[in-house]
């Protein structure tokens with residue numbers, strides 16, 4: 683099958699399910715991670731498609747990315763972890779600080 687001149691290939695799903703995700707909350711967290719990654723992956727694919735001169739493919743990836751954003755937002759909402767803006771700012775600062783201190787130093 684081809685779409686916009688591209689032959690579609692069967693690939694493994696990039697969403698990783700862990701064996702330890704056994705509670706509904708764990709499953710939501712895993713789904714949140716997978717949907718978040720898919721959202722960003724499709725934005726990156728859209729950018730590449732645009733650079734390669736395939737604007738319709740880019741639009742397709744952005745549309746799919748938006749759908750993933752809706753999914754991830756619903757998962758996050760269901761987790762019940764959205765707080766007030768001051769609290770969310772604190773969570774953001776903690777998260778970015780963690781990324782700099784722990785993740786970036788390992789790259």
Ligand SMILES: [Fe+2]
Pocket residue numbers: 717720749750753
């Ligand atoms: Fe999704």
